[in-house]
Amino acid sequence: MTLLVDGDARSLVANELDRSLFVEAGAGTGKTTALVGRIVRLVATGRVREASGLVAITFTEAAAAELRDRIREALEAAAAGDLPRSERQRCATAVRRIDDASITTLHGFAQRILAEYPLEAGLPPGFEVEEGIAAELADEARWAQLRDSLLSDPDLEADLEVGLALGLTLHQLHDVTRLLHDRWDRLRGPSPTLAAPAPLDPTVPLAEVEAAVAIALGRTDIDPDDKLMRAVAGEAARWATGLREAVETGDHQGVARLLAAAPLTGWKGGSARVWGDDDKARVRAHMEAGISAAVAMVATARRAVLERLLPRLVADTLAAADARRRVGRLHFHDLLVLARDLLWADDPTVRRMLAARIDVVLVDEFQDTDPLQIEVVAALAGVDTTVLPARWEEVRLAPGRVVVVGDPKQSIYGFRGADITLWAKARDVFDPVDIVSLTQNFRTVPRILDWVNATFADLLAGRDDVQPGYVALGAHRQHIGPDLPVVVVGGPADGVRAPEVRALEASELSRVVAAMKAGALPVDDPGAPGGTRAVRFDDVAVLVPSRTPIGALERALDAADIPYRIESRSLVWATDAVRELLAVLRAVEDPADAVAVVAALRSPGFGCSDDDLASWR
Ligand SMILES: Nc1ncnc2c1ncn2[C@@H]1O[C@H](COP(=O)(O)OP(=O)(O)OP(=O)(O)O)[C@@H](O)[C@H]1O
Ligand SMILES: [Mg+2]
Numbered sequence: 001m002t003l004l005v006d007g008d009a010r011s012l013v014a015n016e017l018d019r020s021l022f023v024e025a026g027a028g029t030g031k032t033t034a035l036v037g038r039i040v041r042l043v044a045t046g047r048v049r050e051a052s053g054l055v056a057i058t059f060t061e062a063a064a065a066e067l068r069d070r071i072r073e074a075l076e077a078a079a080a081g082d083l084p085r086s087e088r089q090r091c092a093t094a095v096r097r098i099d100d101a102s103i104t105t106l107h108g109f110a111q112r113i114l115a116e117y118p119l120e121a122g123l124p125p126g127f128e129v130e131e132g133i134a135a136e137l138a139d140e141a142r143w144a145q146l147r148d149s150l151l152s153d154p155d156l157e158a159d160l161e162v163g164l165a166l167g168l169t170l171h172q173l174h175d176v177t178r179l180l181h182d183r184w185d186r187l188r189g190p191s192p193t194l195a196a197p198a199p200l201d202p203t204v205p206l207a208e209v210e211a212a213v214a215i216a217l218g219r220t221d222i223d224p225d226d227k228l229m230r231a232v233a234g235e236a237a238r239w240a241t242g243l244r245e246a247v248e249t250g251d252h253q254g255v256a257r258l259l260a261a262a263p264l265t266g267w268k269g270g271s272a273r274v275w276g277d278d279d280k281a282r283v284r285a286h287m288e289a290g291i292s293a294a295v296a297m298v299a300t301a302r303r304a305v306l307e308r309l310l311p312r313l314v315a316d317t318l319a320a321a322d323a324r325r326r327v328g329r330l331h332f333h334d335l336l337v338l339a340r341d342l343l344w345a346d347d348p349t350v351r352r353m354l355a356a357r358i359d360v361v362l363v364d365e366f367q368d369t370d371p372l373q374i375e376v377v378a379a380l381a382g383v384d385t386t387v388l389p390a391r392w393e394e395v396r397l398a399p400g401r402v403v404v405v406g407d408p409k410q411s412i413y414g415f416r417g418a419d420i421t422l423w424a425k426a427r428d429v430f431d432p433v434d435i436v437s438l439t440q441n442f443r444t445v446p447r448i449l450d451w452v453n454a455t456f457a458d459l460l461a462g463r464d465d466v467q468p469g470y471v472a473l474g475a476h477r478q479h480i481g482p483d484l485p486v487v488v489v490g491g492p493a494d495g496v497r498a499p500e501v502r503a504l505e506a507s508e509l510s511r512v513v514a515a516m517k518a519g520a521l522p523v524d525d526p527g528a529p530g531g532t533r534a535v536r537f538d539d540v541a542v543l544v545p546s547r548t549p550i551g552a553l554e555r556a557l558d559a560a561d562i563p564y565r566i567e568s569r570s571l572v573w574a575t576d577a578v579r580e581l582l583a584v585l586r587a588v589e590d591p592a593d594a595v596a597v598v599a600a601l602r603s604p605g606f607g608c609s610d611d612d613l614a615s616w617r
Contacts, residue, residue: 009436013038017047020397022430023405026473028443031405035364036074042360043094044087051097053359057106059368068103106373107332110339117350121342127328135331143174146316163305165256166298169593180317185337187318191311197304200255206243208290212283213237228270232283235263262294336372343379348386355385366406393425439474446475451486480532481522502549506556513540514560537563
């Protein structure tokens, strides 16, 4: 047996059951295995008194199901192994009572806590969780009500009219309400009252553009078809006339609409030979000053309108969350917020009852935790659960009660508030001697790890607050078979069209797979005599970043008679075809949604080029 280079760290995780640990380690270093091993020891030694005292958390339903299986199998093996009789018995009992343990996602754990103490959480017993379509329908209904109430509110009428004239769409407002809904816990607290936005005063842009127009109109010697002449004496002049009229008639919406539609381009070129250096520069300077003033004004005004609307959106979001709690129809995020509120309540009753029953909390994939989730764990992790500190960062961990393992490089939930500064803060809660790192990789052969180490040391340079530095992984597995290097297929291909590149890549790939099979490349297989066997097609995985290359790949694999199976069919919703179709539908439904209209026009359905779009705009 090979000695593990990080063996000390591993034995700490397995055996030091009275220490709370923070385990930081790269991919395939056996983090989950180590966690499962520790759980077996915790159960066998009786530190986990009943299965219900075990809380093991991970971040997706799929990972939780796998973790449940791994824990059950490991406990079964321990119950049938050569441990002392009392330890085997404890493991066997835990297997029978495994459903009492919380081996689940944090949302699942939160739901369990709320189901145990509904009244204390302000919920009706038997509350339900609305997911998927039901939650979406509830959101649609709420939005329809809010939209109608905004549109019929005389206080907001003027702001909304200006906002819509400035290009704000109801779709965008709906998107804002969704964002608020997903983070409603952060909206609590006093909301600022904001003054009505100042009316738009287009004096400066108007004067500047009119000055440019006057210079152009004075140059009767220039061909009216000259490009700069058309842009200034034509388009800009019409814009300025319209804007002046709107100002004089007090048409605020017209002012807003025109400011948002200021001529952004067309006047930037112009021939010095035709215009003379002086006039060309003056026209350009006036246009530049006028248009940039208009653009800045529009940005400020859009912001002001949003800020005016925001308190209403926030109040509605909070009222909706409160209504969901009262009637007991919770959304996913509500579970975490309500569990956190319950656990951090001034009244310690529930917290103490839970802490008295729960012996350990272990968290896998800790890099994906967000602040709310950390608070749920931290409330149960301290030496003193009667009085909590002001912030989770100040919790003093009870010995052996918490183990978290994760790989900051594998964080996939950055958008949800999980980030590297949070990782560092959580690590600081642990005693430095309890921060453990595993570097020995069990999944991959040395040749590949060497390549990964060399490549990622450059790509993942550590930067505070942005990303962790790369930590080189050591290979535990031995190399077997011919010394196959990592092959990089493709490379810069100027002048070759993307579909051809894809076809080339696909045929090269199927050639490599066929060659591996024909050459009977040996692979590790603990079940095979001697521990190795010849490669089979089902040993090969092809990972693709999107569905785009899949068509070419299917054709190439079919041509080479290689059997295959395509996973993740659900990705179909993310395909270009579906995205484009949705953009077209969205544009048809709301032609004022400029983003959707441009996306639709660029799609193969309409096939507009960038030039077409520039001249259309
Ligand atoms: N101590 C060990 N000795 C031998 N093999 C191990 C050891 N620990 C883990 N392995 C094997 O290495 C592989 C990866 O293990 P595991 O899933 O625990 O890693 P991980 O660090 O949790 O991976 P990920 O980063 O994907 O979460 C598995 O096949 C596992 O059986
Ligand atoms: Mg793992």
